[in-house]
Amino acid sequence: MIDVRNMTKKYGKLTANDNLSLAVGGGELAVLLGPNGAGKSTLIKSVCGLLRFEGSITIGGYENHSTEAKRLLGYIPEFPVLYPMLTVYEHLEFIARAYRLEAWEDRAEDLLRRFELDDKKTKLGKELSKGMQQKVSVCCALLPCPRAVVFDEPLVGLDPHGIRELKILMSKLREEGCALLVSTHIIESMEDNWDVTYIMMKGKIVRVCRREELHEGQSLEDVYFDITEGHAPEEYPHE
Numbered sequence: 313m314i315d316v317r318n319m320t321k322k323y324g325k326l327t328a329n330d331n332l333s334l335a336v337g338g339g340e341l342a343v344l345l346g347p348n349g350a351g352k353s354t355l356i357k358s359v360c361g362l363l364r365f366e367g368s369i370t371i372g373g374y375e376n377h378s379t380e381a382k383r384l385l386g387y388i389p390e391f392p393v394l395y396p397m398l399t400v401y402e403h404l405e406f407i408a409r410a411y412r413l414e415a416w417e418d419r420a421e422d423l424l425r426r427f428e429l430d431d432k433k434t435k436l437g438k439e440l441s442k443g444m445q446q447k448v449s450v451c452c453a454l455l456p457c458p459r460a461v462v463f464d465e466p467l468v469g470l471d472p473h474g475i476r477e478l479k480i481l482m483s484k485l486r487e488e489g490c491a492l493l494v495s496t497h498i499i500e501s502m503e504d505n506w507d508v509t510y511i512m513m514k515g516k517i518v519r520v521c522r523r524e525e526l527h528e529g530q531s532l533e534d535v536y537f538d539i540t541e542g543h544a545p546e547e548y549p550h551e
């Protein structure tokens with residue numbers, strides 16, 4: 313569903329993404345891990361059609377800048393961008409009109425209820441806390457029932473209820489056959505759900521790890537530190 317082939321993105325002389333290839337199929341949750349500056353956000357923004365790049369990215373077989381691809385893809389950015397003078401509900405109405413959705417109201421109500429925003433429908437974007445803005449951003453991205461969703465640090469800023477709901481929704485989307493690409497630094501937040509992990513360093517994918525490849529007792533965190541620091545995390549010495 314999400315297909316990245318030989319993608320390179322340069323900022324001037326800096327190669328932020330160096331000949332990357334990855335594919336996320338329907339019903340698959342792919343995690344993107346890597347230290348700060350590894351190139352994860354650049355990849356995500358490129359997938360979502362926000363940056364120009366060399367190579368090819370398709371969504372459901374459509375070139376990622378096309379209207380067809382945009383119809384299939386949902387994007388939850390690291391920093392939510394809301395319209396300050398639109399209410400919470402008007403954001404959803406706006407998305408419904410932009411995507412020409414029909415009978416979207418029940419789904420909107422369900423999403424708002426899940427994220428405890430049902431009593432905030434008339435609040436303006438500028439009146440919302442950072443976490444509430446993040447929740448509205450999630451609701452807007454999921455309203456059109458996308459077939460692929462890209463999340464950039466989705467859990468940062470959410471309260472415990474929001475984190476739980478978003479994790480439940482991610483599992484549900486995966487079960488429904490949606491392709492999910494999630495960039496995060498909170499490795500343990502993905503431990504239950506992931507299928508494949510791409511570990512990035514210095515603009516390259518340095519390891520592709522499928523869940524079934526893990527040894528008994530090995531965690532995703534072990535794999536991450538093994539690749540990025542050359543060893544699994546050490547336990548703190550006991551006093």
Ligand SMILES: Nc1ncnc2c1ncn2[C@@H]1O[C@H](COP(=O)(O)OP(=O)(O)OP(=O)(O)O)[C@@H](O)[C@H]1O
Nearest residue numbers: 323326327328346347348349350351352353354355
């Ligand atoms: N707009 C930009 N102009 C120039 N360089 C940029 C720009 N955006 C990112 N970079 C550089 O590209 C590289 C990759 O950055 P990117 O934000 O993709 O990394 P990241 O893995 O998402 O990092 P983090 O975990 O800190 O969010 C870094 O060296 C960064 O300084």
